[in-house]
Amino acid sequence: MPEDKTAVALRYDPGAGELPCVTARGRGLIAEQILELAAEHGIPVRRNPDLAQLLARLAPGTAIPAEAFAAVAAILAALYRLDTEGPAAASAGGE
Numbered sequence: 001m002p003e004d005k006t007a008v009a010l011r012y013d014p015g016a017g018e019l020p021c022v023t024a025r026g027r028g029l030i031a032e033q034i035l036e037l038a039a040e041h042g043i044p045v046r047r048n049p050d051l052a053q054l055l056a057r058l059a060p061g062t063a064i065p066a067e068a069f070a071a072v073a074a075i076l077a078a079l080y081r082l083d084t085e086g087p088a089a090a091s092a093g094g095e
Helices: 029-040 049-055 066-085 087-092
Strands: 006-011 021-027
Touching (some): 006 029, 021 029
């Protein structure tokens, strides 16, 4: 596994009225563990290396920065479609 692999976990509660925030971040083996935990818990994973690099600089508990809003919103929209319409709908939204 490449050491430069990066993973970032986000949390978003639309009812709370807060921005999505970083809950975990890591590179290398830590990134692999984050991805394994997501798979074990049925948490969808989206691949976006540029966004991951940006968000990996944030400490856990930090809200996403303004420059990440559009990319994170697209991911959240795809996840919403996945929840409401199934896997084919989420794929149609792109990555």
